[in-house]
Amino acid sequence: MRAAILFVVILVSLAGLPSRVRAAAEPDVELELTAAPDEVAVFKGKKTPVWRYTGKVVKGRKESLIPGDSYLGPTMHLIRGERVRIHFVNNLPEASIIHWHGLIVPHAADGLPSMAIKPKERKTYDFTVVNPAGTYPYHPHPHMRTATQVYRGLAGVIIIHDPAEDKIGLPNGKQDLCVVIQDRRVDADNKFVYSEAMMDMVSGMRGDTILVNGRPDASFPIERRPHRVRLFNASNSRIYKLAWSDGSPMHVIGTDGGLLAGDEGPQKRPFVVLGPFERVELWEDFSTRKPGADLSLISEKFAMNAGMGGRGRGPGMGMMMNMGGEKLRIARMEIQEGEAKPGVLPKLPGTKPKLAEAKREVTTTLAFRMMRGFLNGREYKDDDLLDAEKLKLNEPVIWAFDNGSEMGMQLPHPMHIHGVQFRVIERKGNGAGELAKGVIDDGWKDTVLVFPGETVKVHLRPTERGLFIYHCHILEHEDMGMMRHFSVADK
Ligand SMILES: [Cu+2]
Structure with a gap:
Protein backbone atom coordinates (compact mmCIF):
# COMPACT_ATOMS: atom_id res chain seq x y z
CA MET A 1 0.00 0.00 0.00
CA ARG A 2 1.06 3.54 -0.66
CA ALA A 3 0.73 4.39 3.00
CA ALA A 4 2.60 1.34 4.23
CA ILE A 5 5.12 3.39 6.18
CA LEU A 6 2.40 5.39 7.89
CA PHE A 7 0.67 2.11 8.75
CA VAL A 8 3.78 0.87 10.54
CA VAL A 9 4.21 4.10 12.44
CA ILE A 10 0.62 4.04 13.70
CA LEU A 11 0.78 0.41 14.73
CA VAL A 12 4.06 0.81 16.56
CA SER A 13 2.71 3.83 18.47
CA LEU A 14 -0.45 1.91 19.34
CA ALA A 15 1.46 -1.09 20.55
CA GLY A 16 3.42 1.12 22.92
CA LEU A 17 0.31 2.09 24.87
CA PRO A 18 -0.99 0.03 27.79
CA SER A 19 -4.34 -1.46 26.79
CA ARG A 20 -6.20 0.42 29.56
CA VAL A 21 -5.01 3.74 28.20
CA ARG A 22 -5.77 2.63 24.67
CA ALA A 23 -9.34 1.71 25.63
CA ALA A 24 -9.98 5.21 26.90
CA ALA A 25 -8.12 6.86 24.06
CA GLU A 26 -9.63 8.81 21.23
CA PRO A 27 -10.12 6.90 17.97
CA ASP A 28 -7.25 6.78 15.49
CA VAL A 29 -9.70 7.01 12.64
CA GLU A 30 -13.11 8.63 12.72
CA LEU A 31 -15.41 8.20 9.72
CA GLU A 32 -18.92 9.16 8.74
CA LEU A 33 -21.03 6.97 6.45
CA THR A 34 -24.36 8.18 5.09
CA ALA A 35 -26.94 5.95 3.41
CA ALA A 36 -29.19 7.83 1.00
CA PRO A 37 -31.06 7.51 -2.30
CA ASP A 38 -29.08 8.67 -5.32
CA GLU A 39 -28.81 8.28 -9.08
CA VAL A 40 -25.68 6.84 -10.65
CA ALA A 41 -24.60 6.39 -14.28
CA VAL A 42 -24.13 2.62 -14.16
CA PHE A 43 -25.10 1.88 -17.78
CA LYS A 44 -25.11 3.88 -21.03
CA GLY A 45 -28.11 6.20 -21.17
CA LYS A 46 -30.38 6.82 -18.23
CA LYS A 47 -29.00 6.95 -14.73
CA THR A 48 -29.93 4.15 -12.33
CA PRO A 49 -31.80 5.04 -9.14
CA VAL A 50 -29.89 3.46 -6.25
CA TRP A 51 -29.46 3.62 -2.51
CA ARG A 52 -25.83 4.05 -1.61
CA TYR A 53 -23.31 4.80 1.10
CA THR A 54 -21.13 7.86 0.82
CA GLY A 55 -18.61 8.82 3.43
CA LYS A 56 -15.98 11.16 4.71
CA VAL A 57 -12.99 11.05 7.01
CA VAL A 58 -13.75 13.10 10.12
CA LYS A 59 -10.37 12.51 11.72
CA GLY A 60 -7.26 10.47 11.01
CA ARG A 61 -5.68 9.00 7.91
CA LYS A 62 -7.21 10.48 4.73
CA GLU A 63 -6.60 7.20 2.85
CA SER A 64 -8.78 5.27 5.29
CA LEU A 65 -11.78 5.92 3.02
CA ILE A 66 -11.55 5.69 -0.77
CA PRO A 67 -14.77 6.63 -2.64
CA GLY A 68 -16.12 4.18 -5.22
CA ASP A 69 -16.83 5.27 -8.79
CA SER A 70 -20.26 3.67 -8.98
CA TYR A 71 -23.01 2.91 -6.46
CA LEU A 72 -20.93 0.82 -4.04
CA GLY A 73 -19.93 2.45 -0.78
CA PRO A 74 -16.43 3.82 -0.23
CA THR A 75 -13.72 1.24 0.48
CA MET A 76 -12.47 1.45 4.04
CA HIS A 77 -8.75 0.79 4.60
CA LEU A 78 -8.19 -0.03 8.26
CA ILE A 79 -5.06 -1.16 10.06
CA ARG A 80 -5.06 -4.02 12.53
CA GLY A 81 -4.88 -2.58 16.04
CA GLU A 82 -6.45 0.76 15.14
CA ARG A 83 -9.33 2.23 17.10
CA VAL A 84 -12.14 3.19 14.79
CA ARG A 85 -15.20 5.35 15.32
CA ILE A 86 -17.88 5.40 12.63
CA HIS A 87 -20.93 7.64 12.57
CA PHE A 88 -23.77 6.18 10.53
CA VAL A 89 -26.33 8.65 9.20
CA ASN A 90 -29.57 7.17 7.89
CA ASN A 91 -30.95 9.38 5.12
CA LEU A 92 -33.03 6.54 3.66
CA PRO A 93 -36.84 6.62 3.72
CA GLU A 94 -36.83 3.57 6.03
CA ALA A 95 -34.98 2.09 9.00
CA SER A 96 -31.47 0.67 8.52
CA ILE A 97 -28.31 -0.35 10.32
CA ILE A 98 -24.77 -1.24 9.16
CA HIS A 99 -23.11 -4.55 9.98
CA TRP A 100 -19.33 -5.05 9.59
CA HIS A 101 -19.39 -8.59 8.22
CA GLY A 102 -16.67 -10.84 9.61
CA LEU A 103 -15.28 -8.23 11.99
CA ILE A 104 -14.95 -9.26 15.62
CA VAL A 105 -16.42 -6.24 17.39
CA PRO A 106 -18.30 -5.68 20.67
CA HIS A 107 -22.02 -6.44 20.70
CA ALA A 108 -22.88 -2.71 20.72
CA ALA A 109 -20.92 -2.16 17.49
CA ASP A 110 -22.10 -5.23 15.59
CA GLY A 111 -25.09 -3.67 13.83
CA LEU A 112 -27.77 -6.18 14.79
CA PRO A 113 -31.22 -5.91 13.14
CA SER A 114 -32.70 -4.95 16.53
CA MET A 115 -30.40 -1.88 16.55
CA ALA A 116 -31.81 -0.45 13.29
CA ILE A 117 -32.24 3.32 13.39
CA LYS A 118 -35.08 5.32 11.88
CA PRO A 119 -34.76 7.79 8.98
CA LYS A 120 -32.73 10.89 9.91
CA GLU A 121 -31.26 9.19 12.99
CA ARG A 122 -27.56 8.62 13.65
CA LYS A 123 -25.67 5.83 15.34
CA THR A 124 -22.03 5.80 16.42
CA TYR A 125 -19.92 2.64 16.37
CA ASP A 126 -16.69 2.25 18.33
CA PHE A 127 -14.38 -0.71 17.90
CA THR A 128 -10.76 -1.78 17.66
CA VAL A 129 -9.66 -3.67 14.55
CA VAL A 130 -8.66 -7.12 15.85
CA ASN A 131 -9.19 -9.20 12.69
CA PRO A 132 -6.27 -10.34 10.58
CA ALA A 133 -5.51 -8.49 7.37
CA GLY A 134 -8.10 -9.43 4.78
CA THR A 135 -11.17 -8.48 2.79
CA TYR A 136 -14.41 -7.88 4.68
CA PRO A 137 -17.85 -6.59 3.60
CA TYR A 138 -20.11 -4.03 5.21
CA HIS A 139 -23.81 -3.93 4.45
CA PRO A 140 -27.24 -3.06 5.90
CA HIS A 141 -28.94 -5.49 8.29
CA PRO A 142 -32.52 -4.36 9.17
CA HIS A 143 -34.85 -7.32 9.54
CA MET A 144 -36.94 -8.05 6.42
CA ARG A 145 -35.30 -5.20 4.50
CA THR A 146 -31.70 -6.39 4.08
CA ALA A 147 -32.27 -8.04 0.69
CA THR A 148 -33.89 -5.01 -0.97
CA GLN A 149 -31.47 -2.53 0.59
CA VAL A 150 -28.40 -4.45 -0.58
CA TYR A 151 -30.01 -4.97 -4.01
CA ARG A 152 -30.54 -1.21 -4.38
CA GLY A 153 -26.80 -0.75 -3.87
CA LEU A 154 -25.98 -0.57 -0.17
CA ALA A 155 -22.73 -2.50 0.34
CA GLY A 156 -19.03 -1.84 0.56
CA VAL A 157 -15.61 -3.30 1.31
CA ILE A 158 -13.32 -3.05 4.32
CA ILE A 159 -9.70 -3.97 3.61
CA ILE A 160 -7.71 -4.62 6.76
CA HIS A 161 -3.98 -4.06 6.52
CA ASP A 162 -1.26 -5.31 8.81
CA PRO A 163 2.46 -4.44 8.70
CA ALA A 164 3.15 -8.13 9.38
CA GLU A 165 1.37 -8.99 6.15
CA ASP A 166 3.32 -6.37 4.20
CA LYS A 167 6.51 -8.33 4.97
CA ILE A 168 5.30 -11.34 2.93
CA GLY A 169 5.81 -9.33 -0.23
CA LEU A 170 2.43 -9.92 -1.84
CA PRO A 171 1.61 -7.81 -4.90
CA ASN A 172 0.26 -4.41 -3.87
CA GLN A 336 -1.07 -4.97 -21.31
CA GLU A 337 1.94 -4.55 -23.59
CA GLY A 338 5.29 -4.64 -21.84
CA GLU A 339 7.95 -6.90 -20.51
CA ALA A 340 6.91 -10.01 -18.58
CA LYS A 341 7.97 -9.88 -14.93
CA PRO A 342 7.33 -13.39 -13.62
CA GLY A 343 7.05 -13.98 -9.89
CA VAL A 344 7.20 -16.97 -7.61
CA LEU A 345 4.24 -18.23 -5.62
CA PRO A 346 4.56 -16.64 -2.17
CA LYS A 347 5.35 -18.65 0.95
CA LEU A 348 2.64 -17.96 3.46
CA PRO A 349 3.70 -17.61 7.10
CA GLY A 350 2.51 -19.59 10.10
CA THR A 351 0.90 -22.95 10.55
CA LYS A 352 -2.71 -24.03 10.91
CA PRO A 353 -3.88 -23.29 14.46
CA LYS A 354 -4.29 -26.28 16.75
CA LEU A 355 -7.93 -26.10 17.76
CA ALA A 356 -8.64 -26.48 21.46
CA GLU A 357 -10.87 -29.40 22.32
CA ALA A 358 -14.51 -28.31 22.37
CA LYS A 359 -16.65 -29.78 25.13
CA ARG A 360 -19.72 -27.87 24.02
CA GLU A 361 -21.54 -28.70 20.80
CA VAL A 362 -24.58 -26.95 19.37
CA THR A 363 -26.62 -28.04 16.38
CA THR A 364 -28.79 -25.92 14.14
CA THR A 365 -31.22 -27.54 11.74
CA LEU A 366 -31.86 -25.55 8.57
CA ALA A 367 -35.26 -25.51 6.91
CA PHE A 368 -37.07 -23.53 4.26
CA ARG A 369 -40.72 -24.26 3.66
CA MET A 370 -43.81 -22.35 2.52
CA MET A 371 -41.71 -19.21 1.84
CA ARG A 372 -40.50 -19.14 5.41
CA GLY A 373 -37.04 -19.82 6.80
CA PHE A 374 -36.44 -21.72 10.03
CA LEU A 375 -33.39 -22.30 12.22
CA ASN A 376 -34.04 -24.99 14.79
CA GLY A 377 -37.70 -24.73 13.89
CA ARG A 378 -38.06 -21.02 14.67
CA GLU A 379 -38.39 -17.91 12.53
CA TYR A 380 -36.44 -14.81 13.50
CA LYS A 381 -37.97 -12.02 15.55
CA ASP A 382 -35.99 -9.06 16.92
CA ASP A 383 -37.16 -9.81 20.47
CA ASP A 384 -37.19 -13.62 20.32
CA LEU A 385 -34.43 -14.83 22.59
CA LEU A 386 -36.16 -18.05 23.58
CA ASP A 387 -33.89 -21.06 23.22
CA ALA A 388 -31.13 -18.80 21.89
CA GLU A 389 -27.94 -20.81 21.54
CA LYS A 390 -25.91 -20.09 24.66
CA LEU A 391 -22.13 -19.91 24.33
CA LYS A 392 -19.50 -19.15 26.96
CA LEU A 393 -16.87 -16.46 26.54
CA ASN A 394 -13.57 -17.91 25.29
CA GLU A 395 -14.92 -21.47 25.44
CA PRO A 396 -14.38 -23.49 22.25
CA VAL A 397 -17.56 -24.85 20.71
CA ILE A 398 -18.44 -27.02 17.76
CA TRP A 399 -21.40 -25.73 15.82
CA ALA A 400 -23.13 -28.13 13.42
CA PHE A 401 -25.38 -26.91 10.60
CA ASP A 402 -27.71 -29.75 9.62
CA ASN A 403 -29.25 -29.22 6.19
CA GLY A 404 -30.70 -32.68 5.81
CA SER A 405 -33.01 -33.65 8.62
CA GLU A 406 -35.80 -31.06 8.48
CA MET A 407 -38.69 -31.44 6.09
CA GLY A 408 -38.93 -28.71 3.52
CA MET A 409 -37.02 -27.47 0.50
CA GLN A 410 -33.42 -28.60 0.55
CA LEU A 411 -31.51 -25.59 -0.70
CA PRO A 412 -27.91 -24.47 -0.34
CA HIS A 413 -27.61 -22.09 2.64
CA PRO A 414 -24.49 -19.95 3.17
CA MET A 415 -24.46 -19.80 6.99
CA HIS A 416 -22.90 -16.74 8.60
CA ILE A 417 -22.09 -16.30 12.29
CA HIS A 418 -21.60 -12.79 13.67
CA GLY A 419 -18.83 -11.84 16.07
CA VAL A 420 -16.44 -14.69 15.29
CA GLN A 421 -14.19 -16.27 12.70
CA PHE A 422 -14.43 -20.06 12.60
CA ARG A 423 -12.74 -23.12 11.14
CA VAL A 424 -14.64 -25.70 9.11
CA ILE A 425 -13.81 -29.09 10.63
CA GLU A 426 -16.24 -31.48 8.94
CA ARG A 427 -18.46 -31.64 5.86
CA LYS A 428 -20.72 -34.67 5.46
CA GLY A 429 -23.17 -35.51 2.73
CA ASN A 430 -21.40 -34.39 -0.45
CA GLY A 431 -24.19 -32.03 -1.45
CA ALA A 432 -21.72 -29.90 -3.39
CA GLY A 433 -21.57 -32.51 -6.17
CA GLU A 434 -19.63 -31.17 -9.14
CA LEU A 435 -18.72 -28.03 -7.16
CA ALA A 436 -16.73 -29.94 -4.51
CA LYS A 437 -13.30 -29.31 -6.08
CA GLY A 438 -13.77 -25.55 -5.70
CA VAL A 439 -15.16 -25.39 -2.19
CA ILE A 440 -12.49 -23.90 0.10
CA ASP A 441 -13.00 -25.13 3.66
CA ASP A 442 -9.54 -24.05 4.86
CA GLY A 443 -8.52 -20.85 6.58
CA TRP A 444 -10.60 -18.58 8.75
CA LYS A 445 -14.22 -18.33 7.68
CA ASP A 446 -17.29 -16.37 8.74
CA THR A 447 -19.65 -17.75 6.12
CA VAL A 448 -19.86 -21.38 4.98
CA LEU A 449 -21.95 -22.88 2.21
CA VAL A 450 -24.02 -25.80 3.48
CA PHE A 451 -25.25 -27.68 0.43
CA PRO A 452 -28.54 -29.62 0.19
CA GLY A 453 -28.45 -32.73 2.38
CA GLU A 454 -25.17 -31.80 4.10
CA THR A 455 -24.11 -31.35 7.69
CA VAL A 456 -21.19 -28.96 8.16
CA LYS A 457 -19.40 -28.58 11.49
CA VAL A 458 -17.38 -25.51 12.41
CA HIS A 459 -15.13 -24.83 15.39
CA LEU A 460 -15.14 -21.42 17.05
CA ARG A 461 -14.25 -19.60 20.24
CA PRO A 462 -16.32 -16.48 20.94
CA THR A 463 -14.32 -13.55 22.36
CA GLU A 464 -17.07 -10.92 22.62
CA ARG A 465 -19.82 -11.16 25.21
CA GLY A 466 -23.46 -10.36 24.65
CA LEU A 467 -26.07 -10.98 22.03
CA PHE A 468 -25.21 -11.78 18.41
CA ILE A 469 -26.96 -13.46 15.49
CA TYR A 470 -26.33 -16.14 12.92
CA HIS A 471 -28.23 -16.51 9.69
CA CYS A 472 -28.41 -17.70 6.13
CA HIS A 473 -26.70 -15.19 3.85
CA ILE A 474 -29.07 -15.73 0.94
CA LEU A 475 -30.59 -12.38 1.79
CA GLU A 476 -34.14 -13.41 0.86
CA HIS A 477 -33.90 -16.43 3.19
CA GLU A 478 -32.56 -14.22 5.98
CA ASP A 479 -35.39 -11.70 5.51
CA MET A 480 -37.92 -14.54 5.56
CA GLY A 481 -36.84 -15.64 8.99
CA MET A 482 -33.68 -17.77 8.60
CA MET A 483 -31.85 -15.92 11.36
CA ARG A 484 -31.50 -16.43 15.11
CA HIS A 485 -29.86 -14.87 18.14
CA PHE A 486 -27.13 -16.53 20.15
CA SER A 487 -25.65 -15.26 23.37
CA VAL A 488 -22.12 -15.27 24.77
CA ALA A 489 -21.88 -15.09 28.54
CA ASP A 490 -19.04 -15.17 31.08
CA LYS A 491 -18.25 -18.56 32.52
CU1 LIG B 1 -30.65 -19.91 2.90
Missing part, protein backbone atom coordinates in the same frame (compact mmCIF):
# COMPACT_ATOMS: atom_id res chain seq x y z
CA GLY A 173 -0.74 -1.03 -5.26
CA LYS A 174 -2.11 -1.44 -8.80
CA GLN A 175 -1.42 -5.19 -8.54
CA ASP A 176 -3.90 -5.57 -5.66
CA LEU A 177 -7.34 -5.95 -7.24
CA CYS A 178 -10.66 -6.06 -5.45
CA VAL A 179 -13.40 -7.70 -7.51
CA VAL A 180 -16.87 -7.21 -6.01
CA ILE A 181 -19.32 -9.42 -7.90
CA GLN A 182 -23.08 -8.77 -8.05
CA ASP A 183 -25.94 -9.75 -10.33
CA ARG A 184 -28.99 -7.65 -11.13
CA ARG A 185 -32.11 -7.73 -13.27
CA VAL A 186 -32.16 -4.49 -15.24
CA ASP A 187 -35.10 -3.01 -17.18
CA ALA A 188 -35.14 -0.87 -20.35
CA ASP A 189 -34.90 2.30 -18.21
CA ASN A 190 -31.70 1.05 -16.55
CA LYS A 191 -33.54 0.43 -13.28
CA PHE A 192 -32.69 -2.50 -11.02
CA VAL A 193 -35.73 -4.78 -10.93
CA TYR A 194 -36.49 -6.64 -7.71
CA SER A 195 -38.98 -9.49 -7.98
CA GLU A 196 -40.93 -10.97 -5.13
CA ALA A 197 -42.25 -13.87 -7.19
CA MET A 198 -42.22 -17.14 -5.25
CA MET A 199 -39.45 -18.77 -7.30
CA ASP A 200 -37.23 -15.69 -6.86
CA MET A 201 -37.73 -15.74 -3.13
CA VAL A 202 -37.12 -19.50 -2.78
CA SER A 203 -33.88 -19.48 -4.81
CA GLY A 204 -33.09 -15.97 -3.69
CA MET A 205 -33.15 -13.03 -6.10
CA ARG A 206 -30.87 -13.52 -9.09
CA GLY A 207 -30.21 -11.40 -12.16
CA ASP A 208 -28.68 -11.96 -15.59
CA THR A 209 -26.58 -8.79 -15.61
CA ILE A 210 -23.22 -9.07 -13.88
CA LEU A 211 -21.79 -5.98 -12.24
CA VAL A 212 -18.23 -5.81 -10.93
CA ASN A 213 -17.38 -2.98 -8.56
CA GLY A 214 -20.72 -1.53 -9.61
CA ARG A 215 -19.95 -1.62 -13.36
CA PRO A 216 -21.27 -3.78 -16.23
CA ASP A 217 -18.84 -5.37 -18.77
CA ALA A 218 -16.01 -4.84 -16.33
CA SER A 219 -12.40 -5.02 -17.45
CA PHE A 220 -9.13 -4.59 -15.61
CA PRO A 221 -5.88 -3.48 -17.30
CA ILE A 222 -3.38 -6.11 -16.19
CA GLU A 223 0.40 -5.77 -16.24
CA ARG A 224 2.35 -8.93 -17.06
CA ARG A 225 3.33 -9.72 -13.48
CA PRO A 226 1.81 -11.30 -10.35
CA HIS A 227 -1.38 -9.83 -8.88
CA ARG A 228 -3.30 -10.28 -5.69
CA VAL A 229 -6.97 -10.72 -6.61
CA ARG A 230 -9.57 -10.34 -3.88
CA LEU A 231 -12.85 -11.95 -4.97
CA PHE A 232 -15.96 -10.95 -3.02
CA ASN A 233 -19.42 -12.25 -3.87
CA ALA A 234 -21.75 -9.40 -2.85
CA SER A 235 -24.78 -10.91 -4.62
CA ASN A 236 -28.07 -11.46 -2.80
CA SER A 237 -28.19 -15.17 -3.55
CA ARG A 238 -26.17 -16.33 -6.55
CA ILE A 239 -23.43 -18.92 -6.09
CA TYR A 240 -20.50 -18.57 -8.52
CA LYS A 241 -18.12 -21.20 -9.92
CA LEU A 242 -15.26 -18.83 -10.68
CA ALA A 243 -12.50 -19.79 -13.11
CA TRP A 244 -10.07 -18.37 -15.66
CA SER A 245 -11.47 -18.59 -19.19
CA ASP A 246 -8.24 -20.15 -20.53
CA GLY A 247 -8.55 -23.10 -18.16
CA SER A 248 -5.48 -22.31 -16.06
CA PRO A 249 -5.77 -23.09 -12.36
CA MET A 250 -6.48 -20.57 -9.63
CA HIS A 251 -4.00 -20.06 -6.78
CA VAL A 252 -5.85 -19.51 -3.52
CA ILE A 253 -3.96 -17.64 -0.79
CA GLY A 254 -6.79 -16.44 1.43
CA THR A 255 -10.37 -16.88 2.54
CA ASP A 256 -12.97 -14.84 4.50
CA GLY A 257 -10.72 -14.11 7.46
CA GLY A 258 -7.41 -13.44 5.70
CA LEU A 259 -4.47 -15.44 4.41
CA LEU A 260 -4.19 -19.21 4.63
CA ALA A 261 -1.44 -20.57 6.88
CA GLY A 262 1.80 -21.83 5.32
CA ASP A 263 0.78 -25.48 5.68
CA GLU A 264 -2.61 -25.02 4.02
CA GLY A 265 -1.82 -22.67 1.17
CA PRO A 266 -1.34 -21.51 -1.48
CA GLN A 267 -3.76 -24.04 -3.01
CA LYS A 268 -4.15 -24.80 -6.70
CA ARG A 269 -7.82 -25.24 -7.67
CA PRO A 270 -9.47 -25.68 -11.10
CA PHE A 271 -12.17 -23.22 -9.99
CA VAL A 272 -13.36 -21.54 -6.82
CA VAL A 273 -16.93 -21.67 -5.47
CA LEU A 274 -18.16 -18.52 -3.79
CA GLY A 275 -21.51 -18.24 -2.02
CA PRO A 276 -23.09 -14.92 -1.07
CA PHE A 277 -20.72 -12.74 1.00
CA GLU A 278 -17.87 -15.26 0.98
CA ARG A 279 -14.44 -13.99 -0.09
CA VAL A 280 -11.40 -15.68 -1.59
CA GLU A 281 -8.00 -14.18 -2.32
CA LEU A 282 -5.87 -15.35 -5.24
CA TRP A 283 -2.24 -14.90 -6.23
CA GLU A 284 -2.07 -14.97 -10.01
CA ASP A 285 0.96 -14.51 -12.25
CA PHE A 286 -0.18 -12.86 -15.48
CA SER A 287 3.37 -12.74 -16.90
CA THR A 288 2.69 -16.03 -18.71
CA ARG A 289 -0.07 -14.44 -20.82
CA LYS A 290 0.67 -12.62 -24.09
CA PRO A 291 -0.28 -8.95 -24.45
CA GLY A 292 -3.86 -8.73 -25.70
CA ALA A 293 -4.57 -12.35 -24.75
CA ASP A 294 -8.26 -13.16 -24.47
CA LEU A 295 -8.58 -13.78 -20.75
CA SER A 296 -11.59 -13.37 -18.50
CA LEU A 297 -12.72 -14.23 -15.05
CA ILE A 298 -15.81 -16.31 -15.70
CA SER A 299 -18.41 -18.22 -13.76
CA GLU A 300 -18.74 -21.70 -15.27
CA LYS A 301 -22.06 -23.37 -15.88
CA PHE A 302 -23.00 -25.84 -13.18
CA ALA A 303 -25.98 -27.88 -12.11
CA MET A 304 -27.35 -28.12 -8.61
CA ASN A 305 -30.67 -29.68 -7.93
CA ALA A 306 -32.43 -28.63 -4.84
CA GLY A 307 -35.88 -29.67 -3.84
CA MET A 308 -38.03 -31.51 -1.37
CA GLY A 309 -35.94 -33.79 0.75
CA GLY A 310 -35.71 -35.33 4.15
CA ARG A 311 -33.01 -37.58 5.57
CA GLY A 312 -32.59 -40.73 3.55
CA ARG A 313 -34.55 -39.46 0.59
CA GLY A 314 -31.96 -36.96 -0.57
CA PRO A 315 -32.72 -33.79 -2.47
CA GLY A 316 -34.55 -33.80 -5.74
CA MET A 317 -37.68 -35.68 -4.76
CA GLY A 318 -40.94 -33.93 -5.47
CA MET A 319 -40.67 -30.24 -6.23
CA MET A 320 -37.42 -29.43 -8.00
CA MET A 321 -35.54 -26.22 -8.11
CA ASN A 322 -32.53 -25.33 -10.25
CA MET A 323 -29.96 -23.70 -7.99
CA GLY A 324 -27.22 -24.05 -10.59
CA GLY A 325 -25.77 -21.31 -12.69
CA GLU A 326 -25.29 -20.48 -16.36
CA LYS A 327 -21.93 -19.50 -17.85
CA LEU A 328 -21.27 -15.84 -17.17
CA ARG A 329 -18.45 -13.46 -17.94
CA ILE A 330 -17.45 -11.67 -14.74
CA ALA A 331 -14.60 -9.44 -15.93
CA ARG A 332 -12.10 -9.17 -18.77
CA MET A 333 -8.42 -9.20 -17.86
CA GLU A 334 -6.76 -6.94 -20.45
CA ILE A 335 -3.15 -8.06 -20.60
